[in-house]
Amino acid sequence: MRRFGSKLFILLALAVLAAGSLLHASLTGSGQTHLQKEDCNGCHLGGRDVTPQQAGMLLGSQEALCGKCHPAAIKVSHPSGFTPKGKIPETYPLDWKGDLTCSTCHEVHGKSPGLMRGEKAGKELCFSCHDQAFFRKMRDGGASLMVGHLAGNNSVNAASMDxxxxxxxxxxxxxxxxxxxxxxxxxxxxxxxxxxxxxxxxxxxxxxxxxxxxxxxxxxxxxxxxxxxxxxxxxxxxxxxxxxxxxxxxxxxxxxxxxxxxx
Structure with a gap:
């Protein structure tokens, strides 16, 4: 993800969950979770002693931390690292500054496909925060944005395509x-x-x-x-x-x- 006026997806985030209780549950739950094998010191100021209460204290912005592993997606994705003008559903939490970040949509210590919060995707997910008027102003009616991050396992004739x-x-x-x-x-x-x-x-x-x-x-x-x-x-x-x-x-x-x- 990136700032809206500067540079589209990504797919996974590296920063902490905004809700500490969800972070704790995902770290102690069963099964392989994203970042489970990573050193906590890479993102959290609390390092190995990170707790749900101070988990939001990070070494940098979520965009910078996530970008270490997902540089392309950070630049080609939904804007991130800004305070939204409208009201965001509680299902998609903002960070302590009131900013929309990677973990607004992604449970970064989760194990669900794409680490997505909830079950919504594509157009349905967009309408959680935006109305039809927002997309109607766009040249393509928002079709290009409703795919989520610009990435997927699609095929074209040329095998070397990214x-x-x-x-x-x-x-x-x-x-x-x-x-x-x-x-x-x-x-x-x-x-x-x-x-x-x-x-x-x-x-x-x-x-x-x-x-x-x-x-x-x-x-x-x-x-x-x-x-x-x-x-x-x-x-x-x-x-x-x-x-x-x-x-x-x-x-x-x-x-x-x-x-x-x-x-």
């Missing part, structure tokens, strides 16, 4: 509107609608950079997301935004291109 590109292709590869259709050919080239832009996806950036003409990966990743080191749809596009598909950097004067290409 999970974010696979999710994007679920809609853009079979969209009724030809202006939005994008095809990925057998050479892993994304061919946008109208043939306006063609660009490789699923390519290992580091290997490509070895041929020369590219900026160092560490420099690129300050702005460009490379999930698993691969060039992805979300390298250039911001998925989880009201302006869905917005470019991470303007194309004016080819600025976006020069984020990676050093020519």
């Amino acid at each position: 999970v974010y590109t696979r999710q994007c292709m679920e809609c853009h590869g079979n969209n009724g509107d030809p202006r939005l259709n994008t095809k990925i050919d057998r050479n892993s080239v994304a061919r946008h609608a109208g043939g306006q832009v063609n660009h490789p996806v699923g390519v290992d950036y580091q290997k490509a950079a070895a041929y020369g003409g590219y900026r160092p990966r560490k420099t690129v990743e300050k702005k460009i997301l490379l999930p698993g080191g691969l060039v992805s749809c979300v390298s250039c596009h911001q998925g989880y935004q009201k302006d869905h598909g917005k470019l991470v950097v303007t194309v004016e004067y080819s600025k976006l291109c020069y984020e990676c290409h050093d020519i």
